[in-house]
Amino acid sequence: MTDAPQYDLYSPTFKAHAYQTYAQMREQAPVCQHAGLNGENKLWFITRYADCEAVLRDHKRFVKSYENTLTPEARAQLAPASKIERLLGQHLLNMDGTDHTRLRGLINKAFTAQMVNRMQDRVQALADELLDQVEAQGAMDLLNEYAFPLPIIVIAQMLGVPAADREHFRRWSNAFVEPAHNADEWAQQVSLLTGFIDYLGRIFAERRQNPQDDLITALLQAEEAGDKLNEDELYSMVVLLIVAGHETTVNLIGNGTLALLRNPEQLARLKSQPDLMPAAIEEFLRYDGPVERATIRFAKEDVEIGGQLIRRGEPVSVVLASADRDSLSFTQPEQLDTARDNNRHLAFGFGVHYCIGAPLARMEGRIALNTLLRRLPNLRLAVPVEALTWRENPILRGLQGIPVAWG
Numbered sequence: 224m225t226d227a228p229q230y231d232l233y234s235p236t237f238k239a240h241a242y243q244t245y246a247q248m249r250e251q252a253p254v255c256q257h258a259g260l261n262g263e264n265k266l267w268f269i270t271r272y273a274d275c276e277a278v279l280r281d282h283k284r285f286v287k288s289y290e291n292t293l294t295p296e297a298r299a300q301l302a303p304a305s306k307i308e309r310l311l312g313q314h315l316l317n318m319d320g321t322d323h324t325r326l327r328g329l330i331n332k333a334f335t336a337q338m339v340n341r342m343q344d345r346v347q348a349l350a351d352e353l354l355d356q357v358e359a360q361g362a363m364d365l366l367n368e369y370a371f372p373l374p375i376i377v378i379a380q381m382l383g384v385p386a387a388d389r390e391h392f393r394r395w396s397n398a399f400v401e402p403a404h405n406a407d408e409w410a411q412q413v414s415l416l417t418g419f420i421d422y423l424g425r426i427f428a429e430r431r432q433n434p435q436d437d438l439i440t441a442l443l444q445a446e447e448a449g450d451k452l453n454e455d456e457l458y459s460m461v462v463l464l465i466v467a468g469h470e471t472t473v474n475l476i477g478n479g480t481l482a483l484l485r486n487p488e489q490l491a492r493l494k495s496q497p498d499l500m501p502a503a504i505e506e507f508l509r510y511d512g513p514v515e516r517a518t519i520r521f522a523k524e525d526v527e528i529g530g531q532l533i534r535r536g537e538p539v540s541v542v543l544a545s546a547d548r549d550s551l552s553f554t555q556p557e558q559l560d561t562a563r564d565n566n567r568h569l570a571f572g573f574g575v576h577y578c579i580g581a582p583l584a585r586m587e588g589r590i591a592l593n594t595l596l597r598r599l600p601n602l603r604l605a606v607p608v609e610a611l612t613w614r615e616n617p618i619l620r621g622l623q624g625i626p627v628a629w630g
């Protein structure tokens with residue numbers, strides 16, 4: 224693989240022009256091995272839609288837990304995980320096979336379309352309350368004051384953790400998803416994450432005394448029943464739900480609003496035809512979705528994809544953002560089309576790890592954007608678009624802030 228083309232995949236410039244780079248990769252080297260974030264470990268990047276779908280579909284040969292690629296002897300040699308790794312790492316996105324099915328079964332019910340429909344009125348009231356607080360100001364940071372609080376308050380209420388603690392969740396959640404660049408940053412992250420675990424320990428103790436009608440109580444009861452989930456899995460599940468509730472829908476609202484403000488004819492169409500909103504949400508997810516790359520998978524055996532041999536144990540990154548701009552799968556993929564039909568985007572993933580929160584995220588996105596356009600019809604960017612900067616995270620795609628004004 225020495226002569227494979229090399230791409231800039233981690234700089235702030237790359238983030239600003241990611242789709243151009245991915246177009247080159249699809250054309251020149253659709254399955255290519257490239258340095259990971261640390262510059263050392265190589266990672267396979269899969270950039271064409273058909274190959275991305277094939278990897279996500281093939282959960283038997285592309286597994287989430289590295290351990291599952293090892294022989295029993297090699298596994299026995301592994302150093303035991305630290306306490307924090309155990310308490311944070313035993314979640315759905317690190318699990319395969321029956322363990323994954325068992326854990327997913329525990330929370331499935333909470334996220335069905337039916338459950339989500341029941342929450343619509345509450346989410347609508349919340350969107351209105353958030354805008355009531357800022358309307359008279361004539362300007363706000365859309366991410367901080369609207370797109371961020373809405374989904375985190377919703378998931379906090381579902382779980383049964385105080386929404387008032389959301390600034391803590393934000394810092395903890397950041398520590399969970401942001402890559403550490405050096406030992407100091409790593410030490411700081413461990414300290415924050417230990418704070419997160421201690422906090423959850425206190426909530427769990429309180430909820431064991433006073434069960435409520437919430438997801439944490441349901442999970443605690445499953446843990447106490449014995450064979451359904453253990454303590455590590457309990458902590459990891461709640462952390463994953465808080466992080467997923469935090470780091471994704473915020474950017475559906477943010478990236479979606481930005482796409483509309485940059486495409487005024489689409490904005491005008493959506494305002495005059497609000498019934499298009501469900502299709503528009505799918506298009507925002509495809510056009511500039513919150514999850515740029517799926518979480519890492521590992522080849523369980525040697526597998527050929529797109530003419531390249533991926534060897535057992537090698538890590539693979541499925542680039543969802545690239546798949547969703549593939550002209551072999553979408554007509555005029557570079558165009559934002561809020562009425563696009565047959566929009567089979569991969570923004571929520573595909574296969575057994577398909578996003579469990581998709582119905583919730585769609586409902587939140589629809590209500591948040593409808594309410595925003597209805598209540599602030601003169602919404603516009605308050606800074607030139609070039610002044611916006613993307614967060615550095617390689618997996619997630621979202622801006623640092625979106626200053627907007629109206630009136």
Ligand code: HEM
Pocket residue numbers: 315316327374378463464465467468471472475512513514517518519543569570571572573575576577578579580581583584585
């Ligand atoms: C627009 C918002 C969202 C997007 C774009 C999104 C995207 C994704 C993607 C791409 C995956 C699969 C990752 C992979 O296969 O590597 C995933 C999985 C997951 N998502 Fe979401 N997500 C969103 C919102 C949410 C919300 C609101 C929740 C719940 C609070 C949630 C919970 C989860 C969970 C638990 C998984 C793991 C499922 C499994 O492994 O079986 N997501 N999400």
